[in-house]
Amino acid sequence: MATRRLTDAFLLLRNNSIQNRQLLAEQLADDRMALVSGISLDPEAAIGVTKRSPPKWVDGVDEIQYDVGRIKQKMKELSSLHDKHLNRPTLDDSSEEEHAIEITTQEITQLFHRCQRAVQALPSRARACSEQEGRLLGNVVASLAQALQELSTSFRHAQSGYLKRMKNREERSQHFFDTSVPLMDDGDDNTLYHRTSCNRWQLKLCFTHKTIENVVAGRGGSRL
Numbered sequence: 001m002a003t004r005r006l007t008d009a010f011l012l013l014r015n016n017s018i019q020n021r022q023l024l025a026e027q028l029a030d031d032r033m034a035l036v037s038g039i040s041l042d043p044e045a046a047i048g049v050t051k052r053s054p055p056k057w058v059d060g061v062d063e064i065q066y067d068v069g070r071i072k073q074k075m076k077e078l079s080s081l082h083d084k085h086l087n088r089p090t091l092d093d094s095s096e097e098e099h100a101i102e103i104t105t106q107e108i109t110q111l112f113h114r115c116q117r118a119v120q121a122l123p124s125r126a127r128a129c130s131e132q133e134g135r136l137l138g139n140v141v142a143s144l145a146q147a148l149q150e151l152s153t154s155f156r157h158a159q160s161g162y163l164k165r166m167k168n169r170e171e172r173s174q175h176f177f178d179t180s181v182p183l184m185d186d187g188d189d190n191t192l193y194h195r196t197s198c199n200r201w202q203l204k205l206c207f208t209h210k211t212i213e214n215v216v217a218g219r220g221g222s223r224l
Contacts, residue, residue, distance in 0.1 A: 055133055057125035057140075064118045064144055068151065071111045075155055078104045082162045086169060105159075112152060119144050 081104060085097040119141060126137045 057122050060122050067111050067115050074108045
């Protein structure tokens with residue numbers, strides 16, 4: 001478990017958006033400098049001076065960034081699973097890939113849920129904060145919300161592309177069965193299988209799209 005966490009942390013550092021991380025890093029660095037400024041290194045001069053710790057919400061930001069990195073990595077894994085599934089000669093024996101795709105999609109959806117709740121909870125960690133901290137937190141929340149929105153859009157596009165490829169494959173399969181001379185009585189069963197498989201994935205992906213849209217938009221709760 002510890003090894004996996006370290007691996008995820010490394011992938012986070014490698015895959016996080018440079019632009020968003022630089023923005024947040026600069027904001028947090030400026031905040032930390034502002035909080036610790038005025039602290040003297042002279043022990044005598046420091047008597048009576050209370051050292052201030054970084055705001056409590058900084059840890060929350062780090063946790064959100066960590067989960068954003070996990071979402072990006074899971075999306076890469078899902079893309080590989082999509083390719084593996086669609087590149088099979090037939091879909092007759094692909095239950096293992098389908099199960100892995102379903103599980104990974106659920107994990108991504110859950111991570112979106114967790115990130116959305118965490119972003120919404122950030123202001124509650126900044127009660128009785130200074131005006132400067134309040135402005136900084138507002139900028140950070142806006143930046144995180146935008147990053148989640150962009151990531152969810154990318155995820156929906158990837159899912160839509162996968163669905164389109166599934167439909168194209170089903171259409172090619174249907175065309176094959178329609179134009180081929182029946183050699184076996186179960187030809188209709190094979191055609192029905194492919195059509196049912198495609199329709200099942202259409203329903204699942206449409207449900208996933210709607211779920212992610214609701215998560216990022218905050219429907220069913222407070223908005224980001």
